[in-house]
Amino acid sequence: MLDSTINIAYWNEQLRGKTPDEIIDWALALTDERIVTTSFGVYSSVLLSTFARKDENIKVIWCDTLFNTPETYQHAKKLITDYNLNVKRYTPLQEKSEIDATIGIPEVTSPQHALFTEVVKLEPFRRALEEENPKLWFTNIRVRQTEYRKSKDILSFSKEGILKVSPFYYWSDKDLDAYIEAHDLPKNQFYFDPTKALQNRECGIHFQ
Numbered sequence: 001m002l003d004s005t006i007n008i009a010y011w012n013e014q015l016r017g018k019t020p021d022e023i024i025d026w027a028l029a030l031t032d033e034r035i036v037t038t039s040f041g042v043y044s045s046v047l048l049s050t051f052a053r054k055d056e057n058i059k060v061i062w063c064d065t066l067f068n069t070p071e072t073y074q075h076a077k078k079l080i081t082d083y084n085l086n087v088k089r090y091t092p093l094q095e096k097s098e099i100d101a102t103i104g105i106p107e108v109t110s111p112q113h114a115l116f117t118e119v120v121k122l123e124p125f126r127r128a129l130e131e132e133n134p135k136l137w138f139t140n141i142r143v144r145q146t147e148y149r150k151s152k153d154i155l156s157f158s159k160e161g162i163l164k165v166s167p168f169y170y171w172s173d174k175d176l177d178a179y180i181e182a183h184d185l186p187k188n189q190f191y192f193d194p195t196k197a198l199q200n201r202e203c204g205i206h207f208q
């Protein structure tokens with residue numbers, strides 16, 4: 001059973017030498033109340049193909065901003081079909097046309113950008129957590145992605161006390177590219193997240 005007092009410093013040390021499969025196996029034994037999140041980004045096939053083997057029924061939370069690239073929607077459709085993913089898709093409460101007319105996609109320096117992020121990403125994600133109420137959250141964050149993510153580890157806690165598990169935390173882009181090639185997985189090279197805009201920015205979900 002998952003205990004909120006779990007010593008993540010101890011377990012991070014224990015898990016650093018383990019493979020992603022071993023990390024996932026360790027975490028799956030903790031609780032059945034679990035989710036995995038995805039944006040169907042560049043390396044999303046790595047984590048999602050792994051869960052197709054490990055837990056085919058896990059809830060895959062996709063907060064679709066409605067502003068993804070056509071290639072991302074094609075990539076999502078392929079992975080959902082190929083791996084029979086149990087996707088729970090969360091979208092903004094407003095229609096895309098309304099968001100376009102009232103906010104648009106602001107520059108990251110604009111005061112409106114925070115509102116845009118709240119509407120298309122953060123509110124849907126909070127709604128997902130409220131409805132799914134997970135105790136365990138698998139993510140694909142990695143140490144080299146942003147300054148904030150460098151401060152995390154394989155295990156961390158969300159603000160709500162959900163245990164976050166990042167099995168590929170210490171993998172580099174080169175590692176993931178080699179994995180994709182070895183396993184003949186698709187790569188979404190045209191992914192773009194308007195809430196981040198820049199690769200070294202956070203969209204805000206992992207501050208939750």
